[in-house]
Amino acid sequence: MQKEISKKKIVVKDLNLFYGEFHALKAINMDIYEGEVTALIGPSGCGKSTFLKTLNRMNDLVEHVRVTGSITLDGNEILSDVDVVALRKRVGMVFQKPNPFPMSIYDNVAYGPRIHGIKKKSQLDEIVEKSLRAAALWDEVSDRLSKSALGISGGQQQRLCIARTLATEPEVLLMDEPTSALDPISTSKIEELCETLKKNYTIVIVTHNMQQAGRISDRTAFFLLGELVEYDLTERIFHRPRNEKTERYITGRFG
Amino acid sequence: MRRRRKMKDWILKSLIWFCSLLTVLFLVWMILYIVSRGLPGINWAFITTPYNLFRNQTGILPMIVGTLLLIVTTLAVAVPIGVAAAIYLTEYARQGRVVRMIRFATESLAGIPSIIYGLFGYIFFKNTLHLGFSVLAGALTLSIMVLPTIVRTTEEALLSVNPSYREGSLALGATRLQTLFKVILPSAIPGIATAVILSMGRVIGETAAVIYTAGSVAKIPAVDRLLTSSVRTLSVHLYMVALEEADFVSAFATATILMIIIALLNLLANRFARKITDRQGMA
Ligand SMILES: Nc1ncnc2c1ncn2[C@@H]1O[C@H](COP(=O)(O)OP(=O)(O)OP(=O)(O)O)[C@@H](O)[C@H]1O
Numbered sequence: 001m002q003k004e005i006s007k008k009k010i011v012v013k014d015l016n017l018f019y020g021e022f023h024a025l026k027a028i029n030m031d032i033y034e035g036e037v038t039a040l041i042g043p044s045g046c047g048k049s050t051f052l053k054t055l056n057r058m059n060d061l062v063e064h065v066r067v068t069g070s071i072t073l074d075g076n077e078i079l080s081d082v083d084v085v086a087l088r089k090r091v092g093m094v095f096q097k098p099n100p101f102p103m104s105i106y107d108n109v110a111y112g113p114r115i116h117g118i119k120k121k122s123q124l125d126e127i128v129e130k131s132l133r134a135a136a137l138w139d140e141v142s143d144r145l146s147k148s149a150l151g152i153s154g155g156q157q158q159r160l161c162i163a164r165t166l167a168t169e170p171e172v173l174l175m176d177e178p179t180s181a182l183d184p185i186s187t188s189k190i191e192e193l194c195e196t197l198k199k200n201y202t203i204v205i206v207t208h209n210m211q212q213a214g215r216i217s218d219r220t221a222f223f224l225l226g227e228l229v230e231y232d233l234t235e236r237i238f239h240r241p242r243n244e245k246t247e248r249y250i251t252g253r254f255g
Numbered sequence: 256m257r258r259r260r261k262m263k264d265w266i267l268k269s270l271i272w273f274c275s276l277l278t279v280l281f282l283v284w285m286i287l288y289i290v291s292r293g294l295p296g297i298n299w300a301f302i303t304t305p306y307n308l309f310r311n312q313t314g315i316l317p318m319i320v321g322t323l324l325l326i327v328t329t330l331a332v333a334v335p336i337g338v339a340a341a342i343y344l345t346e347y348a349r350q351g352r353v354v355r356m357i358r359f360a361t362e363s364l365a366g367i368p369s370i371i372y373g374l375f376g377y378i379f380f381k382n383t384l385h386l387g388f389s390v391l392a393g394a395l396t397l398s399i400m401v402l403p404t405i406v407r408t409t410e411e412a413l414l415s416v417n418p419s420y421r422e423g424s425l426a427l428g429a430t431r432l433q434t435l436f437k438v439i440l441p442s443a444i445p446g447i448a449t450a451v452i453l454s455m456g457r458v459i460g461e462t463a464a465v466i467y468t469a470g471s472v473a474k475i476p477a478v479d480r481l482l483t484s485s486v487r488t489l490s491v492h493l494y495m496v497a498l499e500e501a502d503f504v505s506a507f508a509t510a511t512i513l514m515i516i517i518a519l520l521n522l523l524a525n526r527f528a529r530k531i532t533d534r535q536g537m538a
């Protein structure tokens with residue numbers, strides 16, 4: 001299969017994370033492949049979001065966090081002293097609840113490029129249009145770019161957040177349950193988006209929706225109580241899981 | 256059973272209604288009373304001429320100028336310091352013992368009677384620092400007095416900014432400083448405006464601390480000595496004409512002008528905050 005020979009974008013080795021005394025991630029080993037959609041599944045509280053946030057060092061914001069092990073992005077260690085600003089530019093993140101800034105649609109998308117030093121109006125215009133098109137939102141908002149981003153629908157807001165992230169030209173896109181707050185139509189739009197975006201980006205997505213994982217991901221990782229129980233091609237995870245717990249979870253007979 | 260509950264409901268509602276009505280009525284009555292007694296004393300000359308009892312001039316222009324001067328100077332000192340302190344406390348300081356102590360200190364500071372600030376300002380700013388009775392001594396004293404309000408209100412405003420904005424900004428690779436200036440502070444502007452309004456209110460209403468530090472000279476300061484001259488604020492003037500000259504026509508007229516100025520300043524600050532929130536589309 002072609003998928004199996006694609007390049008390793010992120011390599012996680014023996015990753016442990018502690019919130020104070022609490023051992024939230026236990027000896028995780030995982031390779032994330034370039035140009036694929038990797039889904040993270042597992043029951044609530046198993047550490048999916050925590051794992052996702054180690055990939056762009058958003059865990060730095062939490063007090064009393066301790067991380068051991070290694071994560072490399074294109075072969076470069078990101079857990080030791082790395083420029084987190086540069087890292088987060090390369091590894092973008094979309095959150096569970098759409099969180100557009102209280103400013104215009106245009107300014108939301110231009111936010112990232114602006115803080116990274118782009119000032120020319122024509123250049124910004126170009127980036128904004130390109131990003132909104134990539135997030136399949138351009139046609140819906142092109143006539144009201146100067147209107148507040150808080151005035152559009154939740155599904156549109158989430159796509160705006162995706163556009164905002166794309167505008168900084170990341171290589172990896174982390175999404176934490178990006179559709180859990182959305183209606184079915186918006187959800188399917190974002191799922192389609194994943195399909196097109198993976199041509200240019202490596203996507204890691206957390207989801208509670210088994211069908212969604214099955215539909216959009218190439219590989220699936222099943223987490224349980226801070227451990228990575230099973231990680232394989234999505235097809236295998238869903239049809240021939242090796243671990244009994246994985247099977248029970250996927251078939252909804254868990255707990 | 257049901258009827259009794261309905262009855263209780265009705266009594267409670269009427270009571271609340273009655274109390275609200277009483278408050279509003281009392282306020283309206285007070286304002287009407289002051290304005291009706293003040294209006295006859297107000298004319299163009301009253302607000303545009305100087306004050307000189309020997310020449311029989313009883314205008315309050317110096318007091319209007321003095322009040323505005325003191326407000327502006329106080330805010331110019333207190334707002335930057337207060338906002339910066341609030342930013343430090345909420346965004347940068349480790350939330351531990353030291354911060355709790357600072358919070359406790361600011362809260363205690365807010366409860367101290369103004370006359371004590373006045374005394375402190377008199378000894379420290381006027382005497383020790385040789386500022387004399389002056390706008391500067393007054394403004395510095397009042398700054399200390401309003402700082403707790405500004406810090407607390409701004410802190411509340413910063414803390415109430417949706418944390419997901421901060422996350423979103425940082426996740427895009429913004430630094431903390433960029434996040435602060437581009438996302439957090441703009442969202443906190445309405446709260447900061449509230450702090451400014453409250454501070455203006457305290458400066459305008461203060462008499463004791465002002466007499467001790469800014470003095471009570473009823474003259475418009477020379478342009479080159481704006482900050483080093485003594486001024487008399489409207490409240491101080493009100494106190495003096497009422498108690499020392501028993502000139503109640505002037506007193507009520509001054510009170511009316513005072514209320515108009517407060518209303519105007521509040522309106523202005525609200526407008527400003529509204530404009531900013533409108534731009535953010537939060538309204
Ligand atoms: N800031 C924190 N401080 C302490 N413990 C935390 C913190 N954040 C998460 N945890 C704990 O770490 C564990 C993993 O949390 P995490 O948010 O990663 O779970 P999750 O798999 O994303 O769950 P969900 O599906 O509900 O989003 C949970 O037990 C949680 O209580």
Ligand SMILES: [Mg+2]
Binds near residue numbers: 048049050176
């Ligand atoms: Mg989560």
